[in-house]
Amino acid sequence: xxxxxxxxxxxxxxxxxxxxxxxxxxxxxxxxxxxxxxxxxxxxxxxxxxxxxxxxxxxxxxxxxxxxxxxxxxxxxxxxxxxxxxxxxxxxxxxxxxxxxxxxxxxxxxxxxxxxxxxxxxxxxxxxxxxxxxxxxxxxxxxxxxxxxxxxxxxxxxxxxxxxxxxxxxxxxxxxxxxxxxxxxxxxxxxxxxxxxxxxxxxxxxxxxxxxxxxxxxxxxxxxxxxxxxxxxxxxxxxxxxxxxxxxxxxxxxxxxxxxxxxxxxxxxxxxxxxxxxxxxxxxxxxxxxxxxxxxxxxxxxxxxxxxxxxxxxxxxxxxxxxxxxxxxxxxxxxxxxxxxxxxxxxxxxxxxxxxxxxxxxxxxxxxxxxxxxxxxxxxx
Numbered sequence: 001x002x003x004x005x006x007x008x009x010x011x012x013x014x015x016x017x018x019x020x021x022x023x024x025x026x027x028x029x030x031x032x033x034x035x036x037x038x039x040x041x042x043x044x045x046x047x048x049x050x051x052x053x054x055x056x057x058x059x060x061x062x063x064x065x066x067x068x069x070x071x072x073x074x075x076x077x078x079x080x081x082x083x084x085x086x087x088x089x090x091x092x093x094x095x096x097x098x099x100x101x102x103x104x105x106x107x108x109x110x111x112x113x114x115x116x117x118x119x120x121x122x123x124x125x126x127x128x129x130x131x132x133x134x135x136x137x138x139x140x141x142x143x144x145x146x147x148x149x150x151x152x153x154x155x156x157x158x159x160x161x162x163x164x165x166x167x168x169x170x171x172x173x174x175x176x177x178x179x180x181x182x183x184x185x186x187x188x189x190x191x192x193x194x195x196x197x198x199x200x201x202x203x204x205x206x207x208x209x210x211x212x213x214x215x216x217x218x219x220x221x222x223x224x225x226x227x228x229x230x231x232x233x234x235x236x237x238x239x240x241x242x243x244x245x246x247x248x249x250x251x252x253x254x255x256x257x258x259x260x261x262x263x264x265x266x267x268x269x270x271x272x273x274x275x276x277x278x279x280x281x282x283x284x285x286x287x288x289x290x291x292x293x294x295x296x297x298x299x300x301x302x303x304x305x306x307x308x309x310x311x312x313x314x315x316x317x318x319x320x321x322x323x324x325x326x327x328x329x330x331x332x333x334x335x336x337x338x339x340x341x342x343x344x345x346x347x348x349x350x351x352x353x354x355x356x357x358x359x360x361x362x363x364x365x366x367x368x369x370x371x372x373x374x375x376x377x378x379x380x381x
Contacts, residue, residue: 004038007031012055021048040187040230050230073289074099076117076161078154078169079147083123086166089270090121093282113157119289120158122151122169124268127210130183132175135239138183140209152176156344162289163262170256170264171212177221177258179214183239185252187232194254194267196226202277204254206267211236214256215247225284226255255284263288 016024025031026044041047073094077083082098090096099117126144130137132152137143155163155176165173171181189207196202211233214222231252238244256264269281341358344351353367 004035007035008051008054011051018048018052021051025051040232040234042234046231054229070095072097073119074117076101076120076154076158078120078122078151079125080150081123083121085270086121086123089278089282090285092278093286116158116161118162120154120161120163122155122163122165122172124167124169126168127183128168128172128175128181130181130239132172133180135180135183138237138239139241140184140237141239148172162260164285164288165262165264166270167208167266167268170266171210173258173262173264174212174214174256177214177262178217179212179222179258180216182211182213182236182244184209184235184237184241185211185233186235192232193229194226195229196255196280197224200276200280201229202274202280204267204274204277205272206254208266212253212256212264212266213244214253214258215250222256222258224251224253224256227251227253255281257284257288260288 011021011024014024022044025036025039025047028036031039036047039047039050041050071094073090074097075087075090076099077086087096087098099115102113102115125147127141129143129145129148130141132148151172155173163173165171175181186209188209188211191203191205193201193203214224228251233252236244236246254266258264263285265281265284267277269278272278341356343354343356345354346352355364355366356362357364
């Protein structure tokens with residue numbers, strides 16, 4: 001038998017213990033070499049462990065979502081594209097209005113815009129620049145630096161607006177929230193099973209070779225809402241093309257929520273034919289948007305500051321640069337970029353970008369980013 005799914009179900013019925021399952025998998029007479037290769041995991045023990053996890057997961061079939069009353073939703077697509085499939089997907093539950101940035105707002109870089117969308121969507125595409133999460137560019141990574149710079153500015157211009165990331169967008173938002181991205185994995189270029197935090201199981205279509213990695217963050221900063229039922233990848237490579245150390249609680253994440261700020265979906269619900277998975281993603285989005293928004297009104301006296309990432313190539317042009325743990329041998333002001341902290345703060349009604357030496361706290365430079373425009377009240381939007 002060479003059909004993996006049928007072989008797994010037949011094996012489940014044997015009720016083998018862990019030791020017997022290892023022997024069963026390692027025997028070419030009971031597990032064809034082609035099947036052995038397809039089973040996720042390195043050794044026979046790893047493959048057996050993954051199978052047992054699969055067996056222990058309760059199989060549930062979700063019911064169709066009830067008909068709901070649509071609410072209005074102003075959506076901004078971060079890269080400026082039409083993204084008809086994404087809009088059609090969101091229109092299943094919402095009366096979607098495509099939000100168009102005010103021309104003056106789009107030219108003011110990090111100044112607060114006068115009008116706000118309800119949701120900013122970061123869509124699929126090429127890999128993001130590893131500068132954003134502090135790694136070198138791996139041999140399998142394909143970049144779109146211009147898009148990175150555009151979406152980085154949109155991310156920070158609408159800092160307090162909820163954000164949805166799909167595919168590449170999910171990886172981008174993971175990096176912007178301080179997480180990392182595994183630069184190369186295998187086994188995620190075909191249909192596979194995922195399980196959600198409340199027990200639903202879906203077969204999804206997804207084609208990606210990179211993976212969200214939030215495990216370097218404090219646990220209270222994120223929540224994994226869905227993950228692969230089996231470890232599909234045989235490698236997890238960083239920018240040096242080396243195997244990374246996986247934490248004990250590691251799962252291959254498929255959907256992550258970063259508190260009230262970002263919802264990240266690795267698969268593509270906008271293109272799937274699986275209606276149940278599409279509805280489940282819309283339910284996650286609905287729950288995400290129904291929670292209290294992290295928006296706040298910014299007054300002149302506010303000391304509003306945050307660190308942020310940007311591509312080094314756009315630093316001089318955009319007046320922004322690297323923050324946090326960017327791993328680079330380059331130096332700025334005679335100091336390694338990893339030792340420079342950057343914050344945006346308001347002083348006397350204007351935005352300033354301030355660089356400081358992490359070791360001494362000494363201010364290195366101050367860039368005037370322009371005047372502050374307070375966020376308008378909901379009644380005036």
